[in-house]
Amino acid sequence: PPCRRVCTCQKCIRTGDIENIGKTARHGTFFEMLGNFSFGDYFKSEAIAWSWEFLTSPEWVGIDPDKLYPSIYLDDDEAFEIWNKEIGIPAERIFRFGKADNFWEHGTGPCGPCSEVYFDRGEKYSCGRPDCTVGCECDRYIEVWNNVFSQFNNQGDGTYTELATKNIDTGMGLERLAVVCQGVDSLFDVDTVMNITDKVSEITGATYGSSHATDVSLRVITDHIRSATFMIGDGVLPSNEGRGYVLRRLLRRAARHGKLLGVNEPFLYRVCDTVIHENREAYPDLLEKQSYITRVIKTEEDSFARTIDGGMRILAELMEEMKAKNETVLPGADAFRLYDTYGFPLDLTEDILADAGMAADTEGFGALMDEQRERARAARGDMSEAWAGIDLGLDNTPTMFLGYDTLEAGGKVLAMVAENELSMTLRAGESGFVILDRTPFYAEMGGQSADHGVLKLGNAEFAVSDVQKNKGGKYLHHGKMISGELLLGQEVSASVDASRRAAIMRAHSATHLLHAALISTLGDHVHQAGSLV
Known part of the structure; x- marks a missing residue:
């Protein structure tokens, strides 16, 4: 420090x-x-x-x-x-x-x-x-x-x-x-926070203090819109993973409580102006990003509005069936159908069920999610995922990367994988991975695509179509044997496709230049969510 x-x-x-x-x-x-x-x-x-x-x-x-x-x-x-x-x-x-x-x-x-x-x-x-x-x-x-x-x-x-x-x-x-x-009852009664609740009450028509259920909804909306405003101001955007999912979950929980208060159109974006007003002196950057924050919240509300009504209707029907059968746990298959077909997140399903003294079979839901991921992984033919569970039997020494200084270099074959198993040889027509002790090939990382090229030894030629780096720093050259065969321990000549590397470098640099230009033109709120060029 x-x-x-x-x-x-x-x-x-x-x-x-x-x-x-x-x-x-x-x-x-x-x-x-x-x-x-x-x-x-x-x-x-x-x-x-x-x-x-x-x-x-x-x-x-x-x-x-x-x-x-x-x-x-x-x-x-x-x-x-x-x-x-x-x-x-x-x-x-x-x-x-x-x-x-x-x-x-x-x-x-x-x-x-x-x-x-x-x-x-x-x-x-x-x-x-x-x-x-x-x-x-x-x-x-x-x-x-x-x-x-x-x-x-x-x-x-x-x-x-x-x-x-x-x-x-x-x-x-x-x-x-x-x-x-x-000397107030709760953190929601603190003056600056209560001013936000007052705005929510003004929009929804709900009166704070009229009932416990109403107060809970008003507080949830107040709390969640405060969080969402600050998160977006700090560059977080709604998504289905990581911080973005936390933001999406908060906005959707708040929208659902708006429904409970009788609000059937987007309204949260109108509250964030009050959040910014109450915090503008301590956090002036919120004022600078006000229109951007409002736009992000409105867009997410519009998106969720297209799914929430259908999901809540289906869930209400399922809950009525459960009550008729004296059941309290929603089957995982039903929870998954709400998520997969209607875009209804599991945590929102759990919230609604909990209010009625019910619960969801989260284990069953998780198992179906895992099955879906496996199907998607198989459809992609993601060889690196298939490789992930194989023990190469190598030490923790990372592959030596030479690609900043040269596009051609010799390297020793330390391990090979074919048909998801370690192999002593790769023969013509077989696909797999080759791990070298040193390589000029750039592995996909930092938003930049991997190099392509060839590994050669005599008449043996392995066409490299992808390169990934594992957690131990080993470079995995994925491709197909075009001719001949490779044996474990052989020294090969690794050659990168120079024209492709140059094109990737130009495109990757262009994304950074474009990002800088957008920030310069539109403001600091511009956020690059990812790239693969």
Whole structure:
């Protein structure tokens, strides 16, 4: 990092608990995470003291100290001593929790205990259980601060070693802090967020506070349109995979809740203007991209509108049949038909079923999806996929790529694959893969197509029609033996089709020039989703 002490405000999207959105006071898919970090500088004592000062001092947030409760990891006596002796928190107000709650780790690498600070919102928000206290899942005690003490290294075998350089990683949700400071019921009642909900209410005609179901729908729409606006502003576009699918899922969930409120035409794009207005000072780039963001949302709404009505009608009929049979699980085949025929995503099917106390057979759905992928893979004749499960029996040394300096080079045949099996020879007429120790052939990557050419040895000629690079860095020359035969261990002459390489280079460079020209002409929102030239 540029400094050993760093402070940040990060825009975050989290969908792991999406089913809770709108139903609780503290769950949201979009939030701004405030953080202060130490990389080998200050540590536990300073981090705890400064967090307490920031939260309680009238100069900063000014929260009543009697309403705050720290928690620590079960065995972190050092943190207990700091809270108890240095800060002056009575022992009975310090809560010890186990690994699930107060130990931060993600697989191997740096990890450590953490210390959270909870705010008591009062009896009004309690679940009413006699044992309701800090750590309860209800809305009374809300976490506002988390100090992570990265002091160990997870070795991956159940053991931990001390880090030579210890670090601090702090997280504080801005929306949760605003809930506390403004004294409102939920993050949806924070002034800037409520202004978005008011806009949704204006468009839908639904009144916030009229019923639980209405409130949930208004909150879901508000939350999801906030996330979508920021995601698109950061260059994410709706798609069927990765971040793009997260965006598409959020927009479609929001559209479905619009349907529940009686809105039967695209409307989300009209709300994003309010989202941008409420965040324009902190994020002026949203204002610059406003027309683009609006257009992307409108296009996605129009697309989904063509499928949602048919899908919801079919699903409603299936649910009626299930009720008549006293069944609660929708067969995987039906869920797959909704997806494959009507473009109705599984997660939306699950949402609708869950509202009725039902569920979908996700395993059955997954099995049918796998079958479809296999059929598509077979139809493509994707040899590299077929090869993927074969153990070449080679070490991890990657193929030496020489293609930046020469288009012709000698290479040793390390392995060959024919008919999806390792082979000692390739004979005339056979197709397969040849793996060399060194090659001038460029493998398909970075949006640039692979080289074509030939491998030769005497009268043996192997025509290369594709080159792929596996995870170990081995170059897989796919093609067909035109004449003669190749044997394992032979030295061959590898020759790239020079005119084709030059044409590919021109076309690939042209895509970058075109992208630059589009950005210059249309603006920074232009995003290249991919290329293969």
